[in-house]
Amino acid sequence: MDGNIEFTMGLSQGLAWPWPIAVYLFFAGISGGALATALFIRFYKKQTTNTPFYKAAALIAFVTISLGMLCLVLDLTNPLFFWRILVYYNLNSVMSIGVIALSVYIPLVALICLYAFEEEIRSVPALKVLVPVIEKLQGIRRPCEIAVLVLALAVCAYTGFLISALIRFPIINTSVLPALFIASGMSAGAAAAKMLAVSMFKEDLHSQDMKLLHGAEWPIMFAEILFIFMIVTSLMTGNAGAQSAFEAFHTGQWAAVFWFGVVGLGFGGPLLLNFATGKAFSHSAKAFYLSGVCAITGMMCLRMFILYAGQIFAI
Amino acid sequence: MSENIERRRFLKCLGASSLIIAPLGCSSVKEGESDANKPHYAMVFDQNKCTGCGDCKEACNLANNLPEGKSRLLMEQHSGGLEGQPCPHCGKTTECGCERKFVRVSCQQCKNAPCVTVCPTGAAHRDEKTGIVTMDAAKCAGCKYCIAACPYDARFINKETDVADNCDFCLNSKLAIGELPACVQKCRYDALIFGDINDPTSYISKLLRVKDSVRIKPGFGTEPSLRYIPIVKLGV
Secondary structure, eight states: TSOOOOOOOOOOOOOOSOOHHHHHHHHHHHHHHHHHHHHHHHHHHTTSSSHHHHHHHHHHHHHHHHHHHHHHHHHHSSSGHHHHHHHOTTTTHHHHHOOOOOOHHHHHHHHHHHHHTTHHHHOOOGTTTTTHHHHHGGHHHHHHHHHHHHHHHHHHHHHHHHHHTTTTOOOTOOOHHHHHHHHHHHHHHHHHHHHHHHHHHHOOOSSSHHHHHHHHHHHHHHHHHHHHHHHHHHHTSSOOOHHHGGGTTTSSSSHIIIIIIIIEEEEEIHHHHHTTTTTHHHHSHHHHHHHHHHHHHHHHHHHHHHHHHHHHHHH | OHHHHHHHHHHHHHHHHHHHHHHHHHOOOOOOOOOOTSSOOOEEEEEEOOOOOOOOHHHHHHHOOOOOTTSSSEEOOOOOOOESOOOOTTTOOOOOOTOOOEEEEOOOOOSSSHHHHHHHOOOOEEEETTTTTTEOOOTOOOHHHHHOOTTTOEEEEEETTTTTEETTTTTTTTTGTTTTOHHHHOOOOOOOOEEETTSTSHHHHHHHHHHHOOOGHHHOOOOOOOOEEOOOOOOO
């Protein structure tokens, strides 16, 4: 007898989570991804100085997570209620755990910025008050950096866990989503930090750090493609609900966002710019910035696609 | 030799850590575990009796002071005929209104409620005494996580209070003063039955023992407490 009564109306009238949440997922991914790559390089190459890439990553991580928080607060039905989320906790809720992680992550990112810009702060008279603070905290720099590395990855993964808990959306309710969000966060975060390091902090286009990043880019992109492929095949071969959600990949405007934005720009763009053009062009600054912009746009399209197509194709 | 000691130490650590970690994994009690001593309030919607008059909706709005145009329940009309084909009853191909069926759309009062699990502040919670899923408006931050998580799309934002809202069987309005939910009271056709299904002598328990009833989308595993008695067609 089960299942012969259904209703299709709803009380909420419209999508529960609109674009500001997608933008938040995008910013949180860039913030965590940029800082995680910078710290990986720092630990891997045992760097002790503040490299241009480290500075750029710290700055980007702080700015993007702040903007992300702004999106999150403005998306509340009443932004003035935001304090309630900081005062009341429910440890069964992924969001609550995320709030705890973010409330440690954000101050630590600010601290990493202080470490990274020590020289700049010393040279500005108005910021002289910060110098003794930085000197005092210099002793705990290493443990802070390790903690931030863990938290940066946690923030990327958390954005995936946050939405994968929604059981009625087959595209969103998949276990690989956190892994996909870590991979795409790292590729877009690294691309953003790379561009800032070259343009603002005068990093050489062909320095050691950049070479290492270029080498790491392709395996990360391959992982991303693999995770997306896993989601698509599991929907295609899944139960009736999953199969109807598979439509999102071939019908409607969100299918276009997926194929042109995620696959075309995000994956095709950097691949073509690096391997299909002449050596002179692919090593130029123009190709460097273009492929960076492609990677970031692709990531934004991915978040938009998952959130919108995911919510539209509900069971 | 040294390898052996290493291995022994590793196994010791493994044993010790499993002793610590295993109870952690087991101690997480599934939310809403049945407790026979506590009441389990449920509602039955009888599709055979509902005429779609909408009195239940009006009574609900009045009892719970909901803003204009919002309500905690809706009636969805199902027609017997298939679109584009002539109605088997009167032969018209346009909307004829024959064989009207109605379905109550409202909070399903799940035993395993996703909204309660995901709510970051504990605003969407289970009332301690009655086990009914309800809202603590003073705690709700308006994040809409519960709305996205509800498999029935049965929650909404109350425009007046800016917080999420759901049908809670009139927990804070009618039940609080010892009355039945407003919709149940108002229904002229006895299409709604409310009561405690943990009490074997209650009318709802007796009814569910003899009548077939269904739950909406049982595949989600949320175990709704709202049950539906579908129209069973007899003859031609």
